[in-house]
Amino acid sequence: MMMGRGLAEQGWRKGPWTPEEDKLLSEYVSLHGEGRWSSVAIAAGLNRSGKSCRLRWVNYLRPGLKRGQLTPQEEGIIIELHALWGNKWSTIARYLPGRTDNEIKNYWRTHFKKEKSSQKYEKRKQQLMKQREQQEQQQLEQHKQQPQEQDMMENILALAETSTQKITEAQAGQEMQALTYPTSEHHYLPVMYQDHDASLSDTVGPDDDGLWGGLWNLQ
DNA sequence: AAGGCGGGCAACCGCTTCCAA
């Protein structure tokens, strides 16, 4: 493939983005849409590489991004999905609307990297897996009996359906098969998405029972 | 008070994958 990209040779600006650059990029992408990043850089009047523009947009400027602390739910999802798929940050990010792969990656490295090899972390992971097995069972039964109570679940499913299918088929492979629902009409979802009456808002705190309390006490 | 240190995060780099010509 290509050797050096020669960013330096081309004289692209590097380093932190200024508010002016952000404004130029935001306005341009809002008007013309995403894609063709190398031409975006030029057309928007930015002396930045296409890659740099894309990264800035995706990780910082894109509408709908959440800022700030990850919720316990999000944390739990990260733990569980990372246990399943490893460092597939962009895949994991699809289950966390408003969060970027970069953010998740940084969060993982900051909060869990050291713990990964520790007994405490492994214990927590095992606990999550066990809980999921139980909740899969419960959810299957509830789904039969009380589908109206699964509103949140349905929303998440709708949100994740497309990517989940792709992940199941293309990325997770055998490891995934062992953990998917036994019936073809159910896709895998993390424990956090299942059978929990809290919404996915930021309202769940350390006092919550069961899984969330446990997750919160991870450290 | 100030210097050192470590954590957190934005951004860069290099590689892979995708896709159009």
Next chain:
DNA sequence: ATTGGAAGCGGTTGCCCGCCT
């Protein structure tokens, strides 16, 4: 079928800031 450019991804770096001594 091949090739090269664009986009995407994950690893890494480096800076900033707050805490500690």
